[in-house]
Amino acid sequence: MDLTVKLQVFEGPLDLLLHLLDKNKVNIYDIPIVEITNQYMEYIREMKRQDLNVMSEFLVMAATLIDIKSKMLLPKQETEGEEEIEDPRAELVAQLLEYKMYKCMAYELKDRQMDAERVMFKEPTIPAAVAAYEEPVDLNELMADVTLTKLNNIFKSIMKKQEDKIDPVRSKFGKIEKEEVSLNDKMAYLEQYALRHPSFSFRSLLEAQSSKMEIIVTFLAVLELMKTSKIIITQDYIFDDIKIESKIAA
Secondary structure, three states, X not given: OOOOOOHHHOOOXXXXXXXXXXXXXXXXXXXXXXXXXXXXXXXXXXOOOOOHHHHHHHHXXXXXXXXXXXXXXXXXXXXXXXXXXXXXXXXXHXXXXXXXXXXXXXXXXXXXXXXXXXXXXXXXXXXXXHHOOOOOOOHHHHOOOXXXXXXXXXXXXXXXXXXXXXXXXXHHOOOOOOOOOOHHHHHHHHHHHHHHOOEEEXXXXXXXXXXXXXXXXXXXXXXXXXXXXXXXXXOOOOOOOOEEEEOOOO
16 A cells, blocks of 8 residues: 655654644554564655655654564563553554644644734723833843852853753764665665574574664564565564574575
8 A cells, every 4th residue: 555645744754743643543552563673664765765854753763663563563471460461552552642632732722823913902992191200220230239250140040940951961972874775675685684594583683683773674574574474474472582483495
């Protein structure tokens, strides 16, 4: 399913997700995470020529969706006496509801602003003599207790406030270079790897990748090969290492 959108239509990843939910007419409390993730990734691919600074928020949400999608794909083991496992989508649903609430509030404030333009009001009737009155200021008295020490302390306090505004983590970030990782190339690589290794570890496969983006694309490539039945995923216990078995004929 093709999804052609323009970046400027959406204010951020949550805005895009709300658009996809409305477009697919699905309940926000029961998000079909697989379908929505696939459509979201199609949008990310459309953004590949955009500024990476703009894409960063969308990529973070993409990683979150993939993480939720992976948790939804894990087999559920229910035993008596165990507490009910929390839905992996719960935190995302809460964020979407909060964002939707603020968005509705913004629309309400905008409507009130537009309505306010049609409101008539009475101009103030202050006598000219009163409006023109200015209280005399004695500059010598005003600056009497000001010393260089006090000015220096004020200057230091202002500079300290400016330093406190700097994020100690983000301020150390360097320039992020755009990294091109093709899903098709990664799928072809995995098919060749599966031919040489009939059975291998999912964890070791991810550890062999050189960057976070390459890990994400590798994970997507594994999902695509699962969909086409070229590989089979098994896991003995929850949180155990996932084993991948190749079904590709030599």
